[in-house]
Amino acid sequence: MxxxxxxxxxxxxxxxxxxxxxxxxxxxxxANVNPLGMSPAARQAAIAAVDQAVFYPDPNSRRLVGAIAAHDGVPESCVVVGNGAADLICRLAAAMAPRRALVLAPTFSEYEDALCQAGCEVVRHELLLQEDLVPTDRLLDDVVPGIDVVFVCEPNNPTGLCMGRPLLVRLLERCRQVGARLVVDECFNGFLPDPKGSSVRSLAVSNPHLVILAAFTKLYGMAGLRLGYLMCSDAELTHRVAAVGQSWPVSCVAQAAGVAALADAxxxxxxxxxxxxxxxxxxxxxxxxxxxxxxxxxxxxxxxxxxxxxxxxxxxxxxxxxxxxxxxxxxxxxxxxxxxxxxxxxxxxxxxxxxxxxxxxxxxxx
The missing domain is CATH 3.90.1150.10 (Aspartate Aminotransferase, domain 1)
Structure with a gap:
């Protein structure tokens, strides 16, 4: 043993x-996956799609991108899909090539890992125990000229706590003022009591400074299928993110499962x-x-x-x-x-x- x-x-x-x-x-x-397992609709669609695995998947994931855009109310041009959110974090860091980034501490380690791999200096904003590890207005003070991108997780991992939409909106405005992008990881948003009211993804359509990360991993119980997406209205950035990835980033099985999952309300x-x-x-x-x-x-x-x-x-x-x-x-x-x-x-x-x-x-x- x-x-x-x-x-x-x-x-x-x-x-x-x-x-x-x-x-x-x-x-x-x-592992913070759905305790009910995989979405039954996604499971059935994945099984049915196996017969198509002899063929190359659609490199542009057209049906999936269309389903995500319709589900989240954004143009298809704003959506890029990938092999899980972690894949997109790495591709995003490579595409942005930032010189200096701000992340929370504690938070999901993949942000800092991807940024460091891209040659970026990482600055940590420390969440304090005396503030219950919840981000406060102190965060805004660390968004200074020279910061190219800010990564936050809402709700944060590993605390499960939210900074709240009002602070996120102020943070987005502060990023705009200093010329930084704000990346908001909403992979756990679907578990919140009021997912839509807590999200800022509706702002991504009109604000090119905002990037939203989401995944099918947690809510739909699809960790092993590896499927995630990002949304941003900056067409140049989404093109670069797509370009730095592999030619076939999402399997036909994952694409089919994703389309079905989005309809499994x-x-x-x-x-x-x-x-x-x-x-x-x-x-x-x-x-x-x-x-x-x-x-x-x-x-x-x-x-x-x-x-x-x-x-x-x-x-x-x-x-x-x-x-x-x-x-x-x-x-x-x-x-x-x-x-x-x-x-x-x-x-x-x-x-x-x-x-x-x-x-x-x-x-x-x-």
Whole structure:
């Protein structure tokens, strides 16, 4: 079975790493995907599209681009699709070739990674614990001349917290004033109580300084199919983003699944209902165990425990969570857990309770 310690991975969903260490698959709370699984409509469309996989996919993803444009109310010329949001983040950084960028800390590490690969200097805006890790007007002060692009995640990952549309609008105006672009990652927007009211994607049609990132990964449960898109009204930028990618960035299976997913409104509503109820229940139960819990609005929660090796202790009991000690601005004891179905969440609560009880018995502080 090899080394029985679970490595601290760069991202969640490290099922193969777990299998390699423990010889079995875990109950996975580390990846923030839809607890209901894949959209049934997307699954059926993907299966049907396999017969077409002998042919090259449409390099321009015409049907998918049309479906996204209709769904989000934007011109097709504003949409670029890719092999997941991570692919588009890398392509966007390469296409913009910025000299200096601003990112939050903590936030999704792919922004900084892609920017550094593009030869960009990265400046971090630190979110403060005394401000509950929520962006405030302090962020505007860091958008100064010389900043070429600002990346934000709404809701943020790993906190699940939103800065709110009013601050996003002020941030966009500040970016315009200094000549910077604002990239807003809305990959978790669909889990919010009011997705449309929280989004700024409607502004992308008229404001070339704004780029929106979105994906089918989380809400539609399509992580393994790799499908994402960006929206921007700057035709020159969208052309460059498309040009720096491979010739066939999205498979025919992913294209078909994406078109079908966008029409599966009932699945989305059912998901939002389940996640909303279970998130509140899970948050309350974890707080009762003595953990510090951030009131995330998406399908995951950020926790802090005084048992600093909580990640490893849970892994030994068959439960995989996302260790967050490698996020800038966090540290030991921080973990992120996905909101899953009722019975699965009960297992998480029980297992964390057992770990904390054992630590207390051994004289550890809780």
């Amino acid at each position: 090899g080394d029985a310690r679970m490595p601290k991975t760069r991202h969640g969903g490290a099922r193969e790493d777990y299998l390699e260490r423990f010889g079995c698959l875990p109950q996975d709370f580390s 009932d699945f989305v509503e059912r998901t939002r209902c389940v996640v909303g109820l279970e998130r509140e229940r899970l948050m309350s139960a974890l707080e009762c165990l003595g953990l510090e819990v951030w009131c995330g609005q998406a399908n995951y929660l950020l926790l802090r425990s005084r048992v600093e090796n909580l990640y490893e202790l849970l892994a030994e009991r068959g439960v995989l969570v996302r260790d967050c000690s490698n996020y800038h601005g966090l540290g030991p004891g921080f973990v992120r857990v996905a909101v899953r179905r009722h019975q699965e969440n009960d297992l998480l609560i029980e297992t964390i309770g057992d770990v904390l009880s054992d630590a207390a018995d051994k004289g550890g502080e809780l």
